[in-house]
Amino acid sequence: MDNHFLTPLFMPRSVVVFAGPRDDPDRQTRQARVLCAALEAAPGTSPPQFLHGDTTGTLGELARSRADLAIIALPTEEIAAALEMAGRIACRSALIVSDGVDAEHAAQLKRIARREGVHLLGPNCLGFQRPHLKLNASAAGPLAAEGSLALVSQSGALTSAMLDWARQNHVGFSQVVSLGPNAAVDLAQVLDFLATDNHTQSIVVYLEGISSARRFMSALRSASHAKPVVVLKAGRRSAGNEAALTHSRAIVGSDDVFDAALRRAGAVRVRSFVELFSAAKCLAARYRPVGKRLAIVTNGGGPGVLAADWVSEIGLQLGRLSPEAAAGLQPRLPALASLADLIDLSAAATPEHFRAAVEAAAQDASVDGLLVVYAPQIGSDATETARAVVAAKASTAKPLLACWMGDSSVLEARHMLNEAAIANFRTPEAAVGAFGNIASFYANQQLLMQTPPPMSNLAQPDVEAARLLIESVLAERRRTLTEMESKALLAAFHIPVTQTVLARTANEAMMLATQMGFPVALKIDSPDIAHKSDVQGVALNIQSGSAARDTYNEMVARVKRLQPQARINGVTVQKMARARRGREVCVGLVTDEAFGPVIVFGAGGTMIELIADRAMELPPLNQFLARRLIERARVAETLAQGWHGGELADLEALERVLLRVSEMVCEFPQLREMDINPLIVDENGAIAVDARVVLQPGTQPGSPRAFDYPHLAILPYPAHFEQVWPLAGGGEVTVRPVRPDDAQMLQDLVRGLKPESRYFRFASAIKELPPGLLARLTLIDYDREMALVAVYCERTARDDGGFDESERIVGVSRIITNPDQTSCEFSLLVADDFGGKGLGSRLMEGIMDAAREKGLADIEGLVLSNNADMLKLMRGLGFTIKPFAEEPDFRLVTRPLQG
Numbered sequence: 001m002d003n004h005f006l007t008p009l010f011m012p013r014s015v016v017v018f019a020g021p022r023d024d025p026d027r028q029t030r031q032a033r034v035l036c037a038a039l040e041a042a043p044g045t046s047p048p049q050f051l052h053g054d055t056t057g058t059l060g061e062l063a064r065s066r067a068d069l070a071i072i073a074l075p076t077e078e079i080a081a082a083l084e085m086a087g088r089i090a091c092r093s094a095l096i097v098s099d100g101v102d103a104e105h106a107a108q109l110k111r112i113a114r115r116e117g118v119h120l121l122g123p124n125c126l127g128f129q130r131p132h133l134k135l136n137a138s139a140a141g142p143l144a145a146e147g148s149l150a151l152v153s154q155s156g157a158l159t160s161a162m163l164d165w166a167r168q169n170h171v172g173f174s175q176v177v178s179l180g181p182n183a184a185v186d187l188a189q190v191l192d193f194l195a196t197d198n199h200t201q202s203i204v205v206y207l208e209g210i211s212s213a214r215r216f217m218s219a220l221r222s223a224s225h226a227k228p229v230v231v232l233k234a235g236r237r238s239a240g241n242e243a244a245l246t247h248s249r250a251i252v253g254s255d256d257v258f259d260a261a262l263r264r265a266g267a268v269r270v271r272s273f274v275e276l277f278s279a280a281k282c283l284a285a286r287y288r289p290v291g292k293r294l295a296i297v298t299n300g301g302g303p304g305v306l307a308a309d310w311v312s313e314i315g316l317q318l319g320r321l322s323p324e325a326a327a328g329l330q331p332r333l334p335a336l337a338s339l340a341d342l343i344d345l346s347a348a349a350t351p352e353h354f355r356a357a358v359e360a361a362a363q364d365a366s367v368d369g370l371l372v373v374y375a376p377q378i379g380s381d382a383t384e385t386a387r388a389v390v391a392a393k394a395s396t397a398k399p400l401l402a403c404w405m406g407d408s409s410v411l412e413a414r415h416m417l418n419e420a421a422i423a424n425f426r427t428p429e430a431a432v433g434a435f436g437n438i439a440s441f442y443a444n445q446q447l448l449m450q451t452p453p454p455m456s457n458l459a460q461p462d463v464e465a466a467r468l469l470i471e472s473v474l475a476e477r478r479r480t481l482t483e484m485e486s487k488a489l490l491a492a493f494h495i496p497v498t499q500t501v502l503a504r505t506a507n508e509a510m511m512l513a514t515q516m517g518f519p520v521a522l523k524i525d526s527p528d529i530a531h532k533s534d535v536q537g538v539a540l541n542i543q544s545g546s547a548a549r550d551t552y553n554e555m556v557a558r559v560k561r562l563q564p565q566a567r568i569n570g571v572t573v574q575k576m577a578r579a580r581r582g583r584e585v586c587v588g589l590v591t592d593e594a595f596g597p598v599i600v601f602g603a604g605g606t607m608i609e610l611i612a613d614r615a616m617e618l619p620p621l622n623q624f625l626a627r628r629l630i631e632r633a634r635v636a637e638t639l640a641q642g643w644h645g646g647e648l649a650d651l652e653a654l655e656r657v658l659l660r661v662s663e664m665v666c667e668f669p670q671l672r673e674m675d676i677n678p679l680i681v682d683e684n685g686a687i688a689v690d691a692r693v694v695l696q697p698g699t700q701p702g703s704p705r706a707f708d709y710p711h712l713a714i715l716p717y718p719a720h721f722e723q724v725w726p727l728a729g730g731g732e733v734t735v736r737p738v739r740p741d742d743a744q745m746l747q748d749l750v751r752g753l754k755p756e757s758r759y760f761r762f763a764s765a766i767k768e769l770p771p772g773l774l775a776r777l778t779l780i781d782y783d784r785e786m787a788l789v790a791v792y793c794e795r796t797a798r799d800d801g802g803f804d805e806s807e808r809i810v811g812v813s814r815i816i817t818n819p820d821q822t823s824c825e826f827s828l829l830v831a832d833d834f835g836g837k838g839l840g841s842r843l844m845e846g847i848m849d850a851a852r853e854k855g856l857a858d859i860e861g862l863v864l865s866n867n868a869d870m871l872k873l874m875r876g877l878g879f880t881i882k883p884f885a886e887e888p889d890f891r892l893v894t895r896p897l898q899g
Contacts, residue, residue, distance in 0.1 A: 008068035068091065070094040080109060080112060103182050107182070142163075149173050149280060154180070158273070159176065174201070191203070195222045206233075207233050213713040218781035264714065266445045267444065278430055278434040298343070304428075319364075345357060352388065362395050371401045372402045375406070376406045389422065404424060452716060456622070461492055489664070490688055495660050518542065522542060524559050582680035590616075596711050598618055598619075599617050599658065603635040605678050620662050620717075627655060630651065639651060721735070736788070736791065745789075745791075813827070826851075861892075861893050863881075
């Protein structure tokens with residue numbers, strides 16, 4: 001049960017091929033024969049059995065063989081029958097390479113596969129390749145070279161093109177998967193498999209759309225936590241979106257929101273096919289992100305300046321040698337060499353000079369990556385210089401990229417760099433852009449590590465008052481809240497708002513303005529007017545009572561003329577915001593077709609559409625995510641101290657507003673749109689001057705069901721599982737869901753176990769968790785799995801009589817939902833020195849409660865036959881224990897969760 005559920009598909013031990021008669025000229029049958037020839041050459045599988053329409057007497061033999069994978073290459077009308085037969089002979093997976101299957105027929109095939117318990121890849125796809133197994137179950141051409149890079153593509157044409165490019169550029173693959181439209185095994189499931197695949201070190205993805213944002217984000221976050229993921233998405237503009245939707249028949253959504261989703265998932269997005277190739281080069285070289293300071297070593301000032309310009313253009317930093325490193329390197333370089341900004345070795349540079357410069361920069365802590373730019377010079381040797389750079393590579397683990405400019409004179413040098421797995425490019429801009437992708441991955445990984453709860457640690461909001469307000473608006477069959485209602489909603493979540501009072505007559509407006517003190521602002525109040533400025537329904541800086549009275553009358557008359565059907569409640573009167581140098585920003589919410597609610601921040605005021613300054617982040621937020629969101633907006637520059645003579649804006653107050661909006665979004669799926677514009681921020685805080693909220697039509701009022709938050713693309717950290725448990729014999733532990741920052745404590749737990757305990761848990765002699773597995777165990781998707789850790793606080797006496805406190809994880813229980821979505825698999829681990837304290841049974845009871853909350857019906861697990869203590873615990877918890885046919889050394893333990 002440790003194997004991924006797609007292992008029979010991508011790593012089959014036996015294969016059966018369904019096709020027409022061997023002499024059938026049909027294209028699908030010819031394709032099947034090609035597949036069979038490739039499969040026969042694969043050393044890791046049994047020879048494929050070829051089943052066709054004229055075959056008799058083989059069904060019983062096939063049933064006894066229990067083939068892992070059935071490959072179906074038949075005319076469209078025969079596919080369904082073949083898939084049913086694959087289920088009858090107990091195939092656990094199937095690949096349909098037939099094309100021309102429409103959406104209705106594809107849905108029928110999915111239903112058959114689900115009924116038969118078959119994991120189905122296809123239809124309308126090219127299949128897959130597994131080069132290290134010599135397995136080419138595809139129609140994508142010859143088997144790719146073996147490597148550590150996985151390719152997943154929703155376009156067959158691009159799959160073939162990239163494989164062709166890879167053969168010419170010495171790039172190998174661990175896995176190649178082509179996914180067509182209407183795929184049963186989808187992108188999320190393939191990413192989930194690759195996250196656990198030991199042969200895959202990095203992943204490139206071409207996609208046109210997704211079927212489920214929650215599942216996509218879950219799988220992508222898991223994969224990119226374990227290994228770099230680079231994504232090329234079609235449909236950046238509206239025309240491309242429409243084409244992608246037509247081709248992939250999947251949800252596309254807003255391109256800006258997709259950017260935000262990828263950042264939050266820790267992946268990197270590239271914008272073109274060329275960039276994808278550049279990223280593939282870097283990933284194939286196993287470069288890992290460390291920062292964004294790029295040092296440029298060159299023998300030509302012009303090419304070096306071009307590279308430096310592009311460093312600035314894409315938001316990187318030029319890596320400059322520290323004074324100590326520069327002083328040590330200068331005597332080893334030509335007299336005309338310069339180390340001020342670039343490491344310009346001058347036209348007199350020899351291969352030895354290049355090597356010395358690369359080694360010096362590689363050892364400098366102020367440099368995160370290196371780019372070597374070689375320009376052909378009289379007397380220079382491109383090949384020997386490349387050899388020197390290859391030799392210098394051994395001195396660093398930092399990303400090392402190369403740009404050998406020119407053509408025929410540098411071909412041999414480029415070949416040498418390729419052989420040494422040094423990513424090299426023809427232009428400085430392309431090389432800098434490739435490093436930019438590495439740096440983006442580093443920055444996005446910091447976002448990935450954030451797992452905020454739905455509610456922040458700020459003062460508890462008045463959720464009940466907010467709920468009653470929303471319910472009352474929905475009960476009136478309205479979608480848009482008035483300004484008064486919108487501000488009341490914000491106030492319930494402790495967002496500061498300007499005092500606003502509704503005046504129903506001109507005289508009331510005059511009296512209210514006089515009481516508040518001038519200047520005041522007047523705004524039309526109508527549930528039918530979304531944007532007040534469109535009907536000239538806003539008047540600012542009213543300086544007297546008579547002016548307030550006259551403005552009221554003029555405004556109401558004007559609005560009735562421009563929008564006669566609108567219901568007018570009156571005019572709101574509010575005190576003008578106090579800040580003389582306050583910055584106008586906008587905080588809001590949009591709902592994306594694919595990813596659901598998204599929090600937006602940018603410049604505010606009446607010019608918001610023209611300025612088009614929008615930074616986005618998926619909820620929920622914490623303080624770190626809120627600060628990064630602010631920094632991504634262009635308006636962030638105006639918040640700095642000294643801007644136009646102003647003081648530093650209160651960024652913490654702005655962060656609190658963003659956190660409060662995040663709380664509202666998590667708590668109320670009814671919210672569809674929100675604009676707090678302008679929100680005025682100065683050194684004294686932030687205050688909402690105007691607000692507009694739109695509700696989802698048809699949405700049921702109330703909190704999300706059972707902490708599930710189905711309206712969010714990322715499930716929040718399930719803080720409601722946190723509790724303190726007493727231990728038998730004294731002491732207590734804090735039990736909570738696992739977090740990404742638990743990695744070191746979890747590793748310490750495994751390292752501290754007795755060898756026997758480690759073997760009982762992992763069925764191997766490992767002494768510690770591999771980095772990929774450790775990452776996967778600590779950054780989990782709480783939607784499909786759950787891990788509870790028991791944290792014990794140890795106190796150590798100091799010489800001065802005080803105590804030092806440190807935390808350690810002393811137990812962990814885990815469930816992972818099975819592909820059937822009705823059952824789960826569990827695991828349990830308890831520190832040796834905490835055995836006999838009742839911790840194991842409590843952790844199992846806690847994780848079973850979590851499984852019940854998810855609506856799962858059954859829980860199961862594998863226990864080694866000689867693990868007597870674990871088997872005793874399982875019996876005590878009501879599990880049924882029986883033999884496990886596939887692995888005699890294990891026992892299968894199961895228990896129903898419901899009833």
